[in-house]
Amino acid sequence: MANGVVHSVEYSLLKDLRVEIEGEEGAFSLCFWVYIMSSSAFPATIIQQLHSDGINGTPFLVLNEKKRMMLLPLLLLHKEASNSGNFTSLTEVPHASMETEFPLEKWIHVGCEVSTDHLRLHIDGEIVGERPLSSVFNKDSSLSGSRKIALASIGGDVCKLLGYVHNLEVLPPTLSIKDHHGKVHYILDLPLRLSIDSSDAFEIEVGSDGVWSIIGGKASCRRNFSLDVVLLDSLGHSATKDDEVIASLLYADNGALVENTTDGEAPLLASYDGIEYASCERPSKLLQGRASFKLKISQLSSKCDNRLFRIRFHMRSGNYPFFEAFSPPIRCISRGRNIRASSLTWKRSTSAIQSVNLSESSRMDVGSLELQHGNSHEARPCPSSKRVRSGPDKLCAALKTDLNLERPDEKCNSHAGTANLVKNEFGTSLEGRPENLEEVDDSQSDSESTGERNSPSKSMSSRTSPMSDMNIFKYSLSGLTERSFMLKEIALSASDAELLEFAHQVSLYSGCSHHGRQISMAKRLIEEGTKAWNLISQNNHQIRWENVVFEIEEYFMKIACCSSRSLTQQDFELLRRIAGCREYLSQENFEKMWCWLYPVAFTLSRDWINAMWSSMSPKWIEGFVTKEEAESSLQGPRGLQEPGTFVLRFPTSRSWPHPDAGSLIVTYVGSDYTLHHRLLSLEQFFGYSEGEMNLKPLQDMLLAEPELSRLGRIIRSH
Structure with a gap:
């Protein structure tokens, strides 16, 4: 040799x-x-x-x-x-x-x-x-x-x-x-594989059997749903490769391609710049190891003998099984189907991100924090979310500890008046909501199950009051894109008081108070974002990324009220990835980045979390990190670190006006030696002025949770 x-x-x-x-x-x-x-x-x-x-x-x-x-x-x-x-x-x-x-x-x-x-x-x-x-x-x-x-x-x-x-x-x-x-x-020549990043999936509902439900059918009814696929090396890190990914629709039972509709339309459509193409004709380019898809399904399961579908993603570069990824089985349903009457549930497996929530009306015990997790095999239809009265009388008396647990059976865990509290095996109360799915209110299931909720017209008259029932209903039933357009229009004319009242009414109607913070910050987010872009762009359509990082950091530190901690190069790389740009930043790229960064900075501006961000020893929040980096950081030389080790991060898939934008996620090693992701639902903190709150420090509440015992360290992949 x-x-x-x-x-x-x-x-x-x-x-x-x-x-x-x-x-x-x-x-x-x-x-x-x-x-x-x-x-x-x-x-x-x-x-x-x-x-x-x-x-x-x-x-x-x-x-x-x-x-x-x-x-x-x-x-x-x-x-x-x-x-x-x-x-x-x-x-x-x-x-x-x-x-x-x-x-x-x-x-x-x-x-x-x-x-x-x-x-x-x-x-x-x-x-x-x-x-x-x-x-x-x-x-x-x-x-x-x-x-x-x-x-x-x-x-x-x-x-x-x-x-x-x-x-x-x-x-x-x-x-x-x-x-x-x-x-x-661990450095060179690692093999690669293609994988679906379910944490970035929107407009997809997951049943207790793991089957996805997607609204499809006629052009007037079907909806865009979003998915990202990532190219990972054998260690789970993002890999860079100049290639394209193609999506195609298959029958789940035999893997055969789904045929075109009777009018010749492709079964799976991809949207680019508002134009729809047959998905097989428009591959998505891998950028920094990630390809994003906005898709629609034109075929309905009911018109295909109730057969299930799968989406196959594969790379152009090679016909290898590790260069393809398959979605779970998909049931494509029509807009008129009563989803709430089905067995669908809004959560995924136990590794899916649930939420930690502070009950808004539990001012008698504002020192308690609820860490959400539950049994992924249990499912229960969400209750009707008609307008209901909330208040201290609706609070459960089961809040016994600083960190209470309840099963994630309900679609929203922050509205105490609409959540049914039950006991789990720990004997404490738990409320939950998945992080990997878009807020359930974005589906048409509310209007399909409640007779009085007819989806309003797409257009909104400028003479219509922001407080009108039509706008409240439309916002509650719309997807993220429609909500964003609505808030941009409403914020131009509505006062701060009107926005707050609009937020309150949407929370009551949807049965979910998570929308409130996103609506209330809309005016300032839009105004400051517009000022920032005008200052940065100087009337140019595109600007070199390296020339704008200083201004972005300056705005971030100003909004976050933190002058002692700057952003790192790794933070900027993640912001560039969220923006979807390379060397040059366009206004569209800036708005994507701003809708993620502003809610994060807004959260960090609060005293109860600002100190955690400013702390360098221990470093409670490492910076802007991905789910993959957090999971990799909890891996030891012989497997996972000891149970209870956790890190904090902001979800990279949650941007304004998503209800979870700006929230924190706890990624930790469970007692079962598997990784778990829990969403800290922080909007209830914003219901109090800094002087009113008598809260324990957030870090103390985290460490008081039995499943969290020690802070880990983030290993950055850049």
Whole structure:
């Protein structure tokens, strides 16, 4: 073998793997990334050591019937197991094996270390199996000296194993796999995969069975829904690749493409600059590892014999399974369907972001904080959200601790008058709402289930009072884009008092007080955003990004009332990603960025959180970070950090006027050793003046929660 490292970095089929090694004294190390399909049959041989005839072989690396990987010694040590199909006899041969099931359809780094005195099996840089062989080798002197070893993935039962290999390397005996993995594999040549970022999904409702419901059908009824797909490396970090992603609609049961409608319209439409195209004709470009889609479905499940659909996203660059991603099954429904009467629920799995909420009317106990989480297998239709009276008499008496828990059965957790409080296994109250979905009020389900709610006309007369029932109903039933247009128009003529009253009425009608803060800040957000853009642009249509970061930071620090902490380069990179720009910033890019940044700065301006932002030791809020960075920060060398470790972040998918814009998320390691994301619903803090509140510090309330015990540190990926 050569003294250096031998590389083969391309993606290739596992069945095509073949390598010849000059084994020095029977010692060598082989490592590679492998992606094994779940459709493979087990037990199966991954790699064989070829016999002298170059055709037949003896197992070298196998997956047994329990899908556990086994590393076997060289050919001369187990002649009795030369029949590669005899897996029973392999257990009698000295071998190193892992104790857990090998993950499928995921990139895993495998290292095989072979010498005359030991076998070592490495998975993702860690030794998972080891077997001494010195006593066996001492009996066989024929292994001494240099000899050529041929390894391949051919013949025998290997045809049952479907998979791919990336970055195969043969290492010299002087270089250990563990050291090489730590120094190189976490930096260079990592394999990539395409994934759907469900946290950025809008206008999608998720049922208790995991099926998505999307409003589609006729052009006058169907709605845009938004999805992002991300290109990630094997460590879960965003990867940059110049490529495009194509979306297509399939039948969920057989994977066949959905045919065009009877009038020739494509089943899946993509919107770009307000124009609709067949999705297969307009791919979305990957920008900084992310491709965004605004889609519509023209086919209804009811017109396709109630069949479910899936959306397939795939990259142009290669026809690999890891370069495609599939949505959950989709039920495409019409606008007139009574969604509330169905089994749909507004939450996802336990890893979906729920909310922490302070009950607005619980002024008797404003020191309590509610951390939301619940059982993802439970679902209950949301109650009717007609206007109801709220007040202290509607509060539950179940608030017993500083941090109370209630199941996320309701669509909104902040309106105490409309939430039904129940007890969970912890014996405390919980209210919840998912972070990954757009606010449920944005669906047409309210108007479909309540007879008196007919969707108003698209146009709004300038003579109509902001307080009119038509505007209140329209805002409550509209999507984010329509709400944004409405608030921009209303804010031009309405007074601050009228906006506050409008916010109050929308909260009553929708049964959700989360809208209030977004409506009340509309006037100032629009006015200051307009001033900022005029100052920055100087009447230019586009400005170089590097020339505007100083002004953006100056506005942010002014609104956040914080002169002691500046934004970092990583913060600016995330803002640029939210804006959707590269070297140049347009007004459209600026408005996207401003609608995210302003609510965050507004939240940070409050005394009870301003101190946390200003604190550098400990650093309670690291900065503007993504969900992926937060999750990566909670990973240790051998898996997740200890339960209770948490970090705080602002959701990058929540922009004004989304009810959760500017809120905080707690990402933490649960007692079940899985990652959880909880949304801190902070708008109730804004119902009090700073002097009125007698709140515990937010950090104390967080640490008082049983599932949160220690603050983690964010690892930035930029």
